[in-house]
Amino acid sequence: METKQSIIEQKEYIEKVNKENQNKNLKYNILTMGCQLNENDSEKLSGMIEQMGYTKTDNVNEADLVLFNTCCVRENAEDRLFGKLGEIKRVKEEKGTIVAICGCMMQEKQMVEKINKSYPFVDIIFGTHTLHKFPQDLYEVLQEKNRVRDILDIDGEVYEGLPVKRTSNTQANVTIMYGCNNFCSFCIVPYVRGRERSRHPENIINEIQELAKEGYKEITLLGQNVNSYLRVEKWKENGLDWKGINSFATLLRAINNIAGIERIRFISPHPKDFTDDVIEAIRDCDKVCKLIHLPLQSGSTKMLKVMNRKYSKEQYLDLVDKMKSQISGVVFTTDIIVGFAGETDEDFEDTLDVVNKVKFEQVFMFIYSIRQGTPGAKMENQVPDEIKHKRFDRLKELVESQVEENNQKYIGTIQKVLVEGKSKNNPNMLTGRTESNKVVIFEGDENLKDHIIDLKIISQHMWYLKGEIA
Numbered sequence: 001m002e003t004k005q006s007i008i009e010q011k012e013y014i015e016k017v018n019k020e021n022q023n024k025n026l027k028y029n030i031l032t033m034g035c036q037l038n039e040n041d042s043e044k045l046s047g048m049i050e051q052m053g054y055t056k057t058d059n060v061n062e063a064d065l066v067l068f069n070t071c072c073v074r075e076n077a078e079d080r081l082f083g084k085l086g087e088i089k090r091v092k093e094e095k096g097t098i099v100a101i102c103g104c105m106m107q108e109k110q111m112v113e114k115i116n117k118s119y120p121f122v123d124i125i126f127g128t129h130t131l132h133k134f135p136q137d138l139y140e141v142l143q144e145k146n147r148v149r150d151i152l153d154i155d156g157e158v159y160e161g162l163p164v165k166r167t168s169n170t171q172a173n174v175t176i177m178y179g180c181n182n183f184c185s186f187c188i189v190p191y192v193r194g195r196e197r198s199r200h201p202e203n204i205i206n207e208i209q210e211l212a213k214e215g216y217k218e219i220t221l222l223g224q225n226v227n228s229y230l231r232v233e234k235w236k237e238n239g240l241d242w243k244g245i246n247s248f249a250t251l252l253r254a255i256n257n258i259a260g261i262e263r264i265r266f267i268s269p270h271p272k273d274f275t276d277d278v279i280e281a282i283r284d285c286d287k288v289c290k291l292i293h294l295p296l297q298s299g300s301t302k303m304l305k306v307m308n309r310k311y312s313k314e315q316y317l318d319l320v321d322k323m324k325s326q327i328s329g330v331v332f333t334t335d336i337i338v339g340f341a342g343e344t345d346e347d348f349e350d351t352l353d354v355v356n357k358v359k360f361e362q363v364f365m366f367i368y369s370i371r372q373g374t375p376g377a378k379m380e381n382q383v384p385d386e387i388k389h390k391r392f393d394r395l396k397e398l399v400e401s402q403v404e405e406n407n408q409k410y411i412g413t414i415q416k417v418l419v420e421g422k423s424k425n426n427p428n429m430l431t432g433r434t435e436s437n438k439v440v441i442f443e444g445d446e447n448l449k450d451h452i453i454d455l456k457i458i459s460q461h462m463w464y465l466k467g468e469i470a
């Protein structure tokens with residue numbers, strides 16, 4: 001009830017700001033760093049901002065409002081933010097642009113202190129739990145011309161009913177749960193996004209039904225730990241459910257029944273939460289893509305323990321085998337961290353061994369960098385940079401050879417491709433994605449955009465395939 005009231009209040013602020021901004025032809029620019037969850041948050045922020053009378057511009061120099069949605073998972077995001085703040089200072093001096101920063105990085109006290117001290121011109125800072133209050137924060141700045149700092153340390157609530165401005169007409173991200181309870185020792189997410197809390201199934205199903213009516217074909221379900229959806233919700237204790245939905249598996253089955261939706265993806269699951277009912281749902285649901293992102297992080301059982309991942313090398317490989325035996329045509333992508341504290345050559349060989357065995361479609365590789373505030377930052381046996389880079393290069397070489405080997409298998413096959421539009425690198429070609437998320441470029445009429453069509457794959461080029469209309 002409280003969250004509903006809060007959204008009603010924010011809608012009133014949206015109207016107040018809109019009134020202030022009428023006939024001013026104001027523009028906004030938004031820079032999103034990090035994962036798809038952040039992108040989805042930016043879509044909600046854009047929805048609110050556009051209702052407040054701003055139109056989007058890619059040119060920061062003409063923006064009246066600039067918003068940075070930050071990420072703190074990787075070290076280079078900080079450098080990028082500070083570089084951008086340096087640039088925006090000049091624009092603000094010339095134009096009086098309102099500058100706002102939000103996202104995970106703003107939940108870190110030392111970052112907010114640094115911005116307050118070194119970039120005092122930033123008007124609004126808000127955290128991950130106060131995103132819905134941006135209209136009020138902006139209104140206060142417009143009225144008082146004072147700086148606003150709106151950050152909550154406690155776990156946030158789930159807010160429904162915010163306007164959303166989506167970036168695609170056919171593919172939509174739908175966040176189904178927030179936060180994480182796992183505390184992997186390298187990861188900052190549980191500290192900046194709080195504990196797990198899931199959206200009620202009714203709200204998710206209603207949102208996806210609406211998206212289907214609007215013509216959306218592909219849905220990506222998002223969560224920091226997406227397959228633990230509803231794991232800790234109190235209302236489903238004693239066997240309670242909503243129209244049969246009381247778990248991630250039952251949610252997948254319900255979405256599979258929504259007419260108009262043709263593809264369902266989800267990211268990021270945790271291997272420990274891949275219960276049999278989830279595997280069976282993926283097997284049974286024809287719309288759930290048979291590409292599973294299964295974060296490995298390390299192939300060494302010893303390192304997995306240090307990382308607090310709650311599975312061993314053998315359990316991970318058994319899970320892959322189980323899915324391969326039950327789900328026809330299933331393929332995998334993964335995340336791997338190279339050089340976490342204490343990783344020896346032997347541990348790294350275990351990682352290469354898993355990569356060799358699973359033959360991933362794609363591996364998202366990261367060199368470990370310390371995140372202050374996590375257990376990993378306090379570990380003394382950090383791996384020297386030189387060794388990390390050497391290991392990274394070896395892994396990259398192996399992954400690239402496997403990607404090429406995997407891509408060869410597509411040649412001559414017919415793939416169902418969701419057409420996204422003109423290729424950015426070659427405007428004479430169209431681009432789209434297979435069910436296994438491979439980029440395919442091909443010649444065709446622009447009217448094919450947003451349709452799923454059959455393409456024959458004729459060649460492979462490491463990061464994309466080339467096709468022709470079948």
Ligand code: SF4
Nearest residue numbers: 180182183184187189
């Ligand atoms: S599961 Fe681990 S890596 Fe993923 S968000 Fe939670 S703590 Fe971070």
